[in-house]
Amino acid sequence: MTLRESEDKRVVEVLAHLASSRHRITTARRHIVTALVGAGGHLTAEEVAAVVQAQDPSVHLATVYRTLEALERLGIVIHIHLGHGRAIYHLADSSHYHLYCQLCGSVQEIPQAELDNLFAVVANSYGFKPSLGHFAIIGTCGRCMERKGLNGLSSGGSSPESIA
Amino acid sequence: MTLRESEDKRVVEVLAHLASSRHRITTARRHIVTALVGAGGHLTAEEVAAVVQAQDPSVHLATVYRTLEALERLGIVIHIHLGHGRAIYHLADSSHYHLYCQLCGSVQEIPQAELDNLFAVVANSYGFKPSLGHFAIIGTCGRCMERKGLNGLSSGGSSPESIA
């Protein structure tokens, strides 16, 4: 199966999930789901809208928000809040976490398995169930650390810029 | 040393840090720092403003934002983005992470030490340096899981509400 075919299949699956939950399949929703599946990664609502509008300019940003909200209620999509105000959306089935660089805004992915013992700790000691994927680790990426001349592997706190 | 005395001491320390970084000590800033230290936990900018304005109603919300921003540049304060848009602020020296319940909005703290090996993994494998404390784990707290009748300890994905 080519990548394209597997993406198409996923789009159909998601649309079927929508339909079976008494939601209607509209052109806007088809485009939005296709954008999410095609992106593979993370998109802001505005980025989703941009991709969709390249195909069909009539789709409104408000519709994107409403569709993302509907998909999220169904557990198909997840969003996380990163830096300043804007949230990023992605499919729930890509089980990874996000390393968000607060300096350059880049998002790196880290496979869920790497952090499995984190979840064990949190779940057992705190009775708290983390949302898979709905999770961002904020910090500084390797590139930015080099750029700033920091060593980086210390686990120390934030970098004061007192005399910036 | 009583709690009150130790808080006062911390306020003085923070103000000294501000002053030594060529910032001015104003009444607004004294109130804001006192509010942050006194709260011990997490406050939104608006909550900080409310505490401050109980003492001095003339302090404007914009000043709170500007002061929090200044304190953050100095590494004294950290903010994290939780649910929808609003961020919470706290002192950087309380080394803990946040378990944010997306259902009831409660925030539980988890000591940094619990997750130290997480940081080792992230730092070593990904060259990424997480910001201590600048970190929220989003999920569902024990209380809400009982309320919803979920078992909770499965590490499974998000809870679809297809037939809500």
Place this chain on the structure above:
DNA sequence: ATGGGTGCAAAATTTTTGCATTACC
């Protein structure tokens, strides 16, 4: 045909900014 979905525009929310004034160092 029925009611869920859409486009549009306006409101709501949270945070930022320009500017004249105040007050800290």
Place this chain on the structure above:
DNA sequence: GGTAATGCAAAAATTTTGCACCCAT
């Protein structure tokens, strides 16, 4: 006295909502 900081109000940025119309089922 010089200038950082403030208050105010207006702008920005992101997300939500009311409403009339449209279209999937």
